[in-house]
Amino acid sequence: MSWADMSPRKDVSRHAGAAEQGHVDFDSDFADLRHRARHLIAEIVRLSRQLADLQKTIRSRPGHAGRSRDGASATE
Known part of the structure; x- marks a missing residue:
């Protein structure tokens, strides 16, 4: 759970008051x-x-050239 998913603790007391x-x-x-x-x-x-960093890493891997964005080969 990220901090964004949690409600602020002070809201409960402030709204109750x-x-x-x-x-x-x-x-x-x-x-x-x-x-x-x-x-x-x-x-x-x-x-x-x-x-963006992950995509760059994946693109730089050997054998990635020639593939389209959806994973299909360029010849299809």
Whole structure:
């Protein structure tokens, strides 16, 4: 499980307190969402770079030349 799959621990207590008081702090909620979005974008960039590196490694392996992207041979 990645950190993105886990709910922030502070949200539970903050929302419980807000429900009791009858108001919600939207600015804080948006700040939390922006923070999580930045982390998700960074994770996507990291995974994208890993995928590009893996593809480059696979392409450089002997015998890979002449194959199409779907794995079929060039003569088919």
